[in-house]
Amino acid sequence: MLSAEMIVDTALRLVGQHGAEALTVRRLGAALGADPSAIYRYFHSTDDLLLALADELVGQAQDGWRPTGDWRADLRSIGLRIHAAYQAHPQAALLAAHRTTGRGHEMLAVERILGVLRRAGFPDHEAVPIYHAFVDQGLAFAALDAAALALPAAAATADLQVWRQRYSRLGADTHPNIAATAPLLEAEMRRSGYPFALELLLDAVAARHPAAGAQTGAGAVEAPDRQPEQAADPMPEQDLP
Amino acid sequence: MLSAEMIVDTALRLVGQHGAEALTVRRLGAALGADPSAIYRYFHSTDDLLLALADELVGQAQDGWRPTGDWRADLRSIGLRIHAAYQAHPQAALLAAHRTTGRGHEMLAVERILGVLRRAGFPDHEAVPIYHAFVDQGLAFAALDAAALALPAAAATADLQVWRQRYSRLGADTHPNIAATAPLLEAEMRRSGYPFALELLLDAVAARHPAAGAQTGAGAVEAPDRQPEQAADPMPEQDLP
DNA sequence: GTTACACGTCAATGCTGTTGTCATAAGCTG
């Protein structure tokens, strides 16, 4: 007997074991030992199944997460967890990262991130854009890096070889800046740009933290407190359902 | 008579006029007034065509761009231009933003961005990670926002309605932070998070600018110069081929 | 004039998501 949960689990396993092209209704049906059309008894369409997969990934990313009261560490851990959960299922991530599901795990994540920012003391009109930038950056990088993993093997290796075989051999006469940094570039582009981009975002958010004395206008960005998260907690911790 | 350029232009026009699903070999052939299989005379596969589209987009983004000598303004304009060029062709962007083409326009963009950073005075070991974070964030957001535009109309409106119909009606007892910011959230999530995320990245990069006195270690981030880009230009401007 | 090649067409293959129909089994109602 099938169930929605069983189908979602099998779909994620299918994506994890086999590559990018494994997630089709036909193969999913075969993996379940059932006719492909049986899936439509539980999901209105493949898009519906996809949203369920997306919410499952968001749920896995948060599994066991607890706020520490250190807003910067909390945001960092949420961002890296979301990124890691999506990396574990690249094909599903590639299709799901751009969607708004409105389902339970997603709502919990929104609530928690907003809670971290508001407890840190950010006023609502700043917390909301920061939330938006933070979560979209995490999802966007998750999709970007997932796409590299989900590519057919031929295309993936071809993309990586470009840095070694093409950019490393450009002449200093036509491309001086690339030629000067080619070894650094080749090493840098092997890994994800997300961890560093996340730190940059957290740096900028810290500079706007009320404890750092930054204002919202076009004025100067002053020196941020390096441990603003250890200031008095203006909002009590509360666990969410 | 067909040509590679004609096929690329037609493909972009096809994506622009009709929606996400318009870019198929069959419809592209029909739009060209030719048999679909004729496309394979000019492109080894659809992946090959895709890389050509990607490089064309990167080229359009840079069309007419000139460095001003203000590194922050230059990075901002490049980021917004890439984002805008990809938004103009969402379906192509969605498929192409994750790829490394190694083709001419892409190499020009890499060269120019590295040039902006190095002329601004960033040492190579800092310019390269900053380049990586900047370009990947731009491409990642471009793909994220393109995905929203490339969705089938039904799914796109459904995703937007989620914020109005589901998040706006959550109770303060179970989701207090969402409930407190629901109107702000609904307005915020209508637009792209990229412009603000880009400013945050530029803020953080400015704080690491040599003229700002920041060091690479774990020390304090000091107050950044608000116009570091108007400092003496350590590297001469040079137009690239 | 003949040979070679570039170009586009045609037909076919094996995928894909999706739908409508049908059989079977379970569980509830009388």
Next chain:
DNA sequence: CAGCTTATGACAACAGCATTGACGTGTAAC
């Protein structure tokens, strides 16, 4: 316990997808 309803999955079919190989046809070169 008999009969009816409903849920569930199987089966077959449809249209559309990328891709490939064989087949002409026109053009250019020798």
